[in-house]
Amino acid sequence: MIKKFILAYLLSILLLILTPSYIFSMGFKENELNGNNLYKEDDFEGASLEYTEGLTKKADYKLYYNRGVSYYKLGQYDKSFSDFENSATYANSEGDQIKAVYNAGNSNYMMAETVKNENPGQALELFGKAVNHYERVLELDTDNDDASYNLELARLRLDEIKQQQSEDQQSEDQPDGDQQSDNGSEDGQQDGEQQNSDQQQQDQQIESSESSYLSEEISPKDILNEEARRQDAIQALITSGSGELVDKDW
Numbered sequence: 293m294i295k296k297f298i299l300a301y302l303l304s305i306l307l308l309i310l311t312p313s314y315i316f317s318m319g320f321k322e323n324e325l326n327g328n329n330l331y332k333e334d335d336f337e338g339a340s341l342e343y344t345e346g347l348t349k350k351a352d353y354k355l356y357y358n359r360g361v362s363y364y365k366l367g368q369y370d371k372s373f374s375d376f377e378n379s380a381t382y383a384n385s386e387g388d389q390i391k392a393v394y395n396a397g398n399s400n401y402m403m404a405e406t407v408k409n410e411n412p413g414q415a416l417e418l419f420g421k422a423v424n425h426y427e428r429v430l431e432l433d434t435d436n437d438d439a440s441y442n443l444e445l446a447r448l449r450l451d452e453i454k455q456q457q458s459e460d461q462q463s464e465d466q467p468d469g470d471q472q473s474d475n476g477s478e479d480g481q482q483d484g485e486q487q488n489s490d491q492q493q494q495d496q497q498i499e500s501s502e503s504s505y506l507s508e509e510i511s512p513k514d515i516l517n518e519e520a521r522r523q524d525a526i527q528a529l530i531t532s533g534s535g536e537l538v539d540k541d542w
Contacts, residue, residue: 320346324355327362336362353382357392364399369406373399390432394439397425401446412453419453422446 323346330339343359346352360375373396380392404418426443429436 320349336365369399369403394429397422
């Protein structure tokens with residue numbers, strides 16, 4: 293009789309210890325549902341707060357991922373990148389990891405877009421990180437068309453910045469102003485002859501490049517070089533991208 297009483301007493305203590313912890317761990321689900329509902333109402337700030345509350349109770353893939361999407365919608369790309377990185381760590385499947393890594397790349401891409409004019413060096417680093425993330429996605433899913441397209445776009449942005457930096461450097465290296473020599477007329481004649489020669493060479497190069505271009509198939513990079521195409525792609529990345537993927541986790 294005494295043994296049964298002691299056993300029942302010990303079990304009651306164990307139950308008291310475990311119950312609060314169990315309830316606490318289950319509470320994050322309520323935060324997840326609340327956050328999802330707020331997200332559907334376009335209350336991305338409120339949704340992020342609910343997901344944050346849930347993460348104080350449990351480190352969870354969906355909470356990190358959905359909060360990352362909320363931050364992405366708010367334009368807080370540094371925070372969304374961090375959350376997508378964390379969601380990749382807690383991913384339960386390869387498919388979940390692919391989505392998280394892909395959207396981490398999108399976040400880096402958008403961060404680069406926001407700073408490329410005032411800080412090209414930082415933009416280079418961020419576009420480079422985006423390239424690494426898209427390449428990682430393609431290692432896991434070779435048929436991922438979105439990652440392939442965004443990879444080409446990010447590489448193109450890298451080339452544009454590098455080209456602009458090269459042009460700026462050349463401009464800085466050129467001497468200021470034109471210095472006239474004593475025999476100015478003779479120099480002017482030589483300059484004119486040199487310009488004519490340069491023009492002829494340039495015409496030949498253009499003719500050669502056109503014939504070469506027309507004899508080959510148009511590559512994805514050639515298509516991406518069209519300004520309208522690039523702008524449409526950027527807009528699509530902003531308006532869709534990770535925002536559509538979150539529905540698959542609800």
